[in-house]
Amino acid sequence: MTAFADSSVSPTVTTGPITGSRKVYTETPGGLRIPQRRVELTNGEHLDIYDTSGPYTDPETKIDVHSGLPGLRAPWIAAREPVNGAVSQLAYAKAGIVTREMEYVAAREGVDVDLVRHEVAIGRAVIPANRCHPETEPMIIGKRFLVKINGNLGNSAVTSSVAEEVEKMVWATRWGADTIMDLSTGRRIHETREWILRNSPVPVGTVPIYQALEKVDGDPAKLSWEVYRDTVVEQCEQGVDYMTVHAGVLLRYVPLTARRVTGIVSRGGSIMAAWCLAHHRESFLYTHFEELCEILRTYDVTFSLGDGLRPGSIADANDEAQFAELRTLGELTHIARAHDVQVMIEGPGHVPMHKIAENVRLEEELCGEAPFYTLGPLATDIAPAYDHITSAIGAAQIAWHGTAMLCYVTPKEHLGLPNRDDVKAGVIAYKIAAHSADLAKGHPKAQQRDDALSRARFEFRWEDQFNLSLDPDTARSFHDETLPAAPAKTA
């Protein structure tokens, strides 16, 4: 019996269409079915919206969390041969080969497939899609495409259960999460991940060092390349699509954090710094980086090179420690690409507005324009309980400047683990940030949605206004609180 088949775990997930929308599929000339969220308007028009929610919002699909989602990509993967010994989207793109995944994302984004192939080939975009995660609906992360958002999930020793995390995953994608990360710690870490992977319609990321640390009883000094490597292989086999690897935390960078207001706040960063200091040598992530590339290449797992020395406060933004590590991440990016492994770069964190643009400029310069994947950043630290807002302010700006994917922050950031409501609040705040950036970047599809909603508003088509919004249920209920009469909505 696999962990996944354990019948004592029985997640209840949210299914059915988002209010006022229905799932449609548009067929590509190549026969792919691209899901969309269609909003039918009262004036006879309709708008199709990019849809991350997977089969859960399709009433025609029978959901069985014990069977998992169908393996959409399985036949595509089975049908293709390696190119230059590699099976990654990057290898195919470099060789001029258009994969089904590329075709799928091109249709999803409404762009030419040549643009997709080109951006993947030069490393300015990634399609995180482990061959062992055939359930994922392909998506692309890159500055030439719609800005994406990630939602973090994960239980801990203290709270939450496997079933809750599966529902949070479905819930996050329902509201617009383009990828999710499983940051579980504590017991049942493998099992939780299996449940999430088999049921996730979006790419799943992890931070393997968290599980490796569990295997050595939480003592960073006891970590080794062997333990780490085995953990990575285990997660690759399960189907993890991208992995955060803090390989840029070098021994000589650690002292640069000594005079910071908030030292090292990245969990992975502090684990690796502790290891480096304990052994007084460079980390196994750095010294074994090429071996790691070989493993990820086999599965087409994407690197998310972690910013272990990211600032943890406004005071520490853009300092020497942060940018020293970024330079090393740039070197590692080029090594990974030489191995045909796709790469994203993680970014901060906590950055005042006037220092945001420099982060993007340096990342692009040092890391060969690899997609930037930032956590917020928070534009101020004085509002715990509202960090979805402090960080949406920074996220919108950094995405406008070129960040390709935004890692959400929930209202519980710095205070506790997010519940279902927090996950939704985080996703909605980040859809706002991402969409604002798409508008500022001149994305025609983004503008269409704003225009459709604005026209509905101006013409008092209340139902259309609600249904076109990011959260029809809340918009409708707020309206009904003060103006409950139905005539007010059609007047």
Next chain:
Amino acid sequence: MTAFADSSVSPTVTTGPITGSRKVYTETPGGLRIPQRRVELTNGEHLDIYDTSGPYTDPETKIDVHSGLPGLRAPWIAAREPVNGAVSQLAYAKAGIVTREMEYVAAREGVDVDLVRHEVAIGRAVIPANRCHPETEPMIIGKRFLVKINGNLGNSAVTSSVAEEVEKMVWATRWGADTIMDLSTGRRIHETREWILRNSPVPVGTVPIYQALEKVDGDPAKLSWEVYRDTVVEQCEQGVDYMTVHAGVLLRYVPLTARRVTGIVSRGGSIMAAWCLAHHRESFLYTHFEELCEILRTYDVTFSLGDGLRPGSIADANDEAQFAELRTLGELTHIARAHDVQVMIEGPGHVPMHKIAENVRLEEELCGEAPFYTLGPLATDIAPAYDHITSAIGAAQIAWHGTAMLCYVTPKEHLGLPNRDDVKAGVIAYKIAAHSADLAKGHPKAQQRDDALSRARFEFRWEDQFNLSLDPDTARSFHDETLPAAPAKTA
């Protein structure tokens, strides 16, 4: 019996210190007592924070809403002579005279009083303080000072009562509103305003055309200079500190809005446009502007020149109609200043991020750097129910670029009237935006607060982290949801 003395109205207002803070007063060499919110930290340090909450958070003060607040400024006003026939802060500043109000705001902002006098003299800052509103604690609005926020209140024919609005005013200033606007319509408009003015520790703004319209039974075409003038005098006598005047809506600008997605969305703007079209001539606000200046000058009421043609959607941002009106507002600014009347300029509204900076640049160029006072702007229109967030994203950026005061937007924007919770959500979101801008502008006091909170966070001084935050109650409750044990807070 004045309306205010009506004992059938009996507001219950929130009093007592904000959790973890206490009210202190620092005395200036000139003998002024400047209120501050002091946060005592567990490490023996303390931080004093700019405090807008008035006597309500001072347990030593007895609050009686039927008597109103003490007339702090009454003796100052009584003691001074006109200069060049004028009694406005602008007239005094131009003449090189430092008023008590200037002294007060200099201490409050922690800057030299010469800077205050200079900025007021050149019109780059205003101190909205009607001589008939002696209860207000002086504050300054200008780009060289802390970014301010305004909270809109106001009942309507449909909902809300006088007592509720008085409590909302106290509640908004408790969380940080620097000014409030009373946008009441419907019955009891004079009475509501009287209650608010007599109890408000912050400047109060209005849009007099709303009340004038009530006097002509809601028909814009029936409005006249005489009705409007009498309304303005009535409100000046009551103590309104600044007034929105849509004098820039010229007849020839109205057709410029015809091809917009959302036409004219400003209520004042559409009233004046309707009047201009009905009479086919320039509005009485424009043709009688100098007479209006003479009235406002007598009381030292500040103009807030309204943007009646502001965009109501992303699609309409920065269009010809908007900027044509802005040019006219610039001309009017110079006329008002020649009459020694202080001026702010209102700005949008709905603007995508890449078009925000141009708004500030043009406003400063056309309006002689008069303080810019913007509503958001919303960076996207697709998130009704979350417009405090969509607009905080725009507000933070426009304030960084130079906007001096931000008019808040609550989650109920476009959907209904805000309740008490919505007012708080709006104020907190806007304190975040304003503070983020202060940080980006390099304000040393802003940075101090972030640093104090970040240090508390890094050292696990949970209580200090909560108490230094914008909303200690919510931060504490979120923490306690997942980690309720007291040891976890001091660990």
